[in-house]
Amino acid sequence: MEPVTDRWRAPFVWCEAGRVPRRRGARRVFFSPRRLPRRAARVYHVVRAARRAAAIVEGTVVQDQRDNAGEKDAAGEKDVAPSPDAAGQADGASGQEDAAKRKYRQMTQSPVHRLVLSLAWPSIVSNLVTTLYNLADTFFIGRISTSASGAIGVAFVVMTLIQAAGFYFGQGTGNAMSRYLGRRDQRMADTMASIGVTAAFCTGLAIAVVGHLLLEPICILAGSTRTILPYAKTYIGLILIGAPWMCAALTLNMQLRFEGESAYAMVAFVSGAVLNFGLAPLFIFVLGMGIAGAGLATITCQFLSFVLLLVGMQRSHVAHLSLGALAVGRDLAREINNGGLPSLARQLVSGFAITVLNNAARPYGDAAIAAIAIVQRVVSFGNYIQIGIGQGFQPVCGYNYGAGRYDRVREAMRFARKAAFGVVACVCVLTFACAGQIVSLFRDDPEVIRIATVTLRFQSVTLPLTGIAMITNFALQTTGRMWRATFLGLCRLGLALAPVVAILSRVLGLAGVECAQSVADVITVLVAIPMALQLERELRQREADSRARSTAAR
Numbered sequence: 012m013e014p015v016t017d018r019w020r021a022p023f024v025w026c027e028a029g030r031v032p033r034r035r036g037a038r039r040v041f042f043s044p045r046r047l048p049r050r051a052a053r054v055y056h057v058v059r060a061a062r063r064a065a066a067i068v069e070g071t072v073v074q075d076q077r078d079n080a081g082e083k084d085a086a087g088e089k090d091v092a093p094s095p096d097a098a099g100q101a102d103g104a105s106g107q108e109d110a111a112k113r114k115y116r117q118m119t120q121s122p123v124h125r126l127v128l129s130l131a132w133p134s135i136v137s138n139l140v141t142t143l144y145n146l147a148d149t150f151f152i153g154r155i156s157t158s159a160s161g162a163i164g165v166a167f168v169v170m171t172l173i174q175a176a177g178f179y180f181g182q183g184t185g186n187a188m189s190r191y192l193g194r195r196d197q198r199m200a201d202t203m204a205s206i207g208v209t210a211a212f213c214t215g216l217a218i219a220v221v222g223h224l225l226l227e228p229i230c231i232l233a234g235s236t237r238t239i240l241p242y243a244k245t246y247i248g249l250i251l252i253g254a255p256w257m258c259a260a261l262t263l264n265m266q267l268r269f270e271g272e273s274a275y276a277m278v279a280f281v282s283g284a285v286l287n288f289g290l291a292p293l294f295i296f297v298l299g300m301g302i303a304g305a306g307l308a309t310i311t312c313q314f315l316s317f318v319l320l321l322v323g324m325q326r327s328h329v330a331h332l333s334l335g336a337l338a339v340g341r342d343l344a345r346e347i348n349n350g351g352l353p354s355l356a357r358q359l360v361s362g363f364a365i366t367v368l369n370n371a372a373r374p375y376g377d378a379a380i381a382a383i384a385i386v387q388r389v390v391s392f393g394n395y396i397q398i399g400i401g402q403g404f405q406p407v408c409g410y411n412y413g414a415g416r417y418d419r420v421r422e423a424m425r426f427a428r429k430a431a432f433g434v435v436a437c438v439c440v441l442t443f444a445c446a447g448q449i450v451s452l453f454r455d456d457p458e459v460i461r462i463a464t465v466t467l468r469f470q471s472v473t474l475p476l477t478g479i480a481m482i483t484n485f486a487l488q489t490t491g492r493m494w495r496a497t498f499l500g501l502c503r504l505g506l507a508l509a510p511v512v513a514i515l516s517r518v519l520g521l522a523g524v525e526c527a528q529s530v531a532d533v534i535t536v537l538v539a540i541p542m543a544l545q546l547e548r549e550l551r552q553r554e555a556d557s558r559a560r561s562t563a564a565r
Contacts, residue, residue, distance in 0.1 A: 118410035123422045131403025133277035138395035144284035149388050151291050153454045161377045162242035164384030168233040168362045169247050173254050175358030177261025180211040183351025185269035193413025204330040205337050207262045215258030222251040234369025246306045253310030256317040263320035269406045275323040283316035353488045353496035360505030371516045371524045382463035385453050390470050393435045397478045400431045401485040408489040417554040424486050431478025443471035466525040473532040480539035507531035
């Protein structure tokens with residue numbers, strides 16, 4: 012049968028099995044009225060398609076059994092029970108709808124403080140385990156040589172590029188998903204989830220290909236010395252092989268968190284990290300692979316996390332991945348970019364910051380580069396706590412912003428800022444007091460310990476303040492204020508750090524390199540405070556406008 016008219020051709024896709032037109036993203040329920048006259052069949056398909064489109068908008072699946080039976084009676088056919096496949100699809104759609112409704116009620120009605128904490132603690136745990144996994148790599152590689160430890164700092168630039176791609180699609184599609192789920196638009200939530208994972212995997216593949224073609228220039232640009240270069244090329248070459256599934260895993264992780272399924276995301280990431288604790292020493296020392304063993308263990312564990320996250324996404328019954336849900340369009344790209352560009356900017360600038368610090372430290376030898384690399388890994392412990400609290404805050408912000416509950420958005424934002432500051436302040440007291448002992452765990456070189464101890468104490472003083480900037484950045488990003496979020500994300504590791512390093516390293520020498528990040532942190536917080544106050548005013552205004560409209564409607 013040919014499509015009915017051009018008017019109906021655009022919004023419907025012609026399904027080969029059964030020749031039934033269906034709305035994009037809808038589930039297929041096949042029925043082919045072969046014995047109906049052509050004209051009656053066309054009317055049947057138009058009415059059926061229109062009803063299915065209406066059902067999608069309402070977020071439900073319409074059971075067409077009665078209509079099918081009526082059409083069959085008119086044509087003189089016997090009633091036939093629906094196929095098990097069709098019944099299974101209807102049950103699956105009903106289960107997905109119930110899960111989405113339960114999640115909506117939880118995100119828009121539960122007490123905000125308890126909700127943020129319940130979503131934040133799995134993120135914090137998984138982030139801290141990831142930090143321990145990175146510290147374990149640093150510990151094992153530090154047993155090889157100082158140059159091998161320096162290679163970790165050089166590789167951090169490439170890891171940041173991979174994370175930038177994963178966070179861009181994860182935050183871009185995840186922010187949109189949470190708003191669509193808040194509006195109960197299941198079809199668009201499925202579309203965003205499918206686009207994000209597919210695009211992240213393809214981008215990771217492109218990074219792997221280009222990275223291998225330009226491997227040595229990338230290592231040199233990232234601050235590698237001639238003695239560090241062989242180690243850096245070996246380690247980074249293996250990391251690039253895993254770039255496709257590493258990007259996709261980061262995207263899936265973010266999407267599950269925006270759905271409110273942070274507990275499963277934690278399990279998936281922790282599983283990979285725990286496996287790495289066993290594989291890294293096995294490959295490095297037992298099998299004698301050296302730094303190549305660390306790279307192989309990393310990509311193996313990341314692949315395990317990717318598989319677990321993929322399974323979890325399909326079993327969450329909140330948003331589903333499907334090739335049929337893929338779509339392209341300028342509006343979709345703009346929406347993903349609005350949510351993902353701030354994260355992309357943050358990660359790219361983070362890589363740029365490490366490059367700047369490595370190049371500033373290069374005149375002082377391998378020990379200075381190794382010290383910077385160790386401090387970055389230790390400080391990431393506090394950073395990841397702040398990120399975990401922010402990841403617990405984001406789905407609450409997105410759901411309630413989409414549902415028009417601006418009072419809950421403001422309450423969640425204030426609570427997240429206090430939690431990020433308080434928890435990280437406690438951690439930094441420990442890192443300041445025990446800086447020398449902590450650094451000596453990773454390398455016994457006296458010069459490395461001396462430089463890293465001073466740098467770690469500087470950063471321990473200012474790191475708690477960055478929680479204010481981070482939560483404000485997450486709030487701006489989740490509510491769709493792309494340019495402000497991007498600017499704030501660029502400040503700490505780019506707009507502030509680059510000139511600070513350039514000036515202080517020339518004026519103070521190595522001491523300028525050691526304190527540069529702390530000075531940049533203070534500048535970033537001073538920029539973030541007025542942005543946070545402005546966002547609070549805008550949310551209050553939206554809340555007042557919403558109440559005025561409700562009063563007028565009554």
